[in-house]
Amino acid sequence: MTATVRREQIPVRTEAMLCNRCGFHVMTDAQSDAYTMPAPMRTAQKHGLLTTKELKQIRQRLGMSFGLLPDT
Secondary structure, three states: OEEEEOOEEEEOOOOOEEOOOOOOEEOOHHHHHHHHOHHHHHHHHHOOOOOHHHHHHHHHHOOOOOOOOOOO
């Protein structure tokens, strides 16, 4: 299948159910997650940008997280 990320077509290999009559693809929630998660990572890598995973690792290493603010 092909995902669109910022108007760019990214091929993504995933499982989906296919209607024999019209060719419409239907996915479970797990299949949809497997389809939508890799496309932005591939786009970032293609353009030399940090992936979400890499950004998260950097934030953790630096002790920076976006949790809840302490009560004041």
